[in-house]
Amino acid sequence: MYLTSKWKKYLLGTATLFLAVNVFAETKAVKDPVSVELKTYLISxxxxxxxxxxxxxxVKPNDVIEYRATYTNNTSGKIKNLxxxxxxxVETLFLAKSEPENAQASTDGTNFAxxxxxxxxxxxxVNVPLKDYRxxxxxIAELPAGKSVTVSAQTRINSDKTKN
Structure with missing residues (x-):
């Protein structure tokens, strides 16, 4: 199961969507103010x-994996409230382990709490089951110029017998 490339493309679009910053190079080509790199780690x-x-x-069923997304500020100024x-x-179960710990969660990718x-x-x-977290x-209050921040979450790949 290949998950990294699928989610990297999604994250890159998400980062651009959530930023209200546009930077234009001298050639008028658009440069993304924030880039995102997603990596998948097997945890043992x-x-x-x-x-x-x-x-x-x-990855394979029952593997515990950690997704790490590194957001980098490509501008010459600070980015606030990233x-x-x-x-x-969907193929995974969130294990309630994330860094930094102040994350908000969503079941639909739109509404966070x-x-x-x-x-x-x-x-x-009642508590929403972790299997429903999406x-x-x-x-990030402030991301200085040229700096990066990494966020991460641990999940377990659903087994072939386990349904979401």
């Missing part, structure tokens, strides 16, 4: 209980 635990991350391009968004693919997400069932509020978003 060694005999001492220490977590290891290995960059991968293929909405760094990381989709959670603090975690844990809640919904009303009958007369009471995106995380962090608001």
């Amino acid at each position: 635990v060694n005999a001492e209980g220490k977590s290891n991350a290995k960059l991968v391009t293929k 909405a760094a968004t990381l989709p959670i693919p 603090p975690m844990p997400l809640k919904r009303k069932e009958g007369n009471q509020m 995106a995380l978003r962090w608001t």
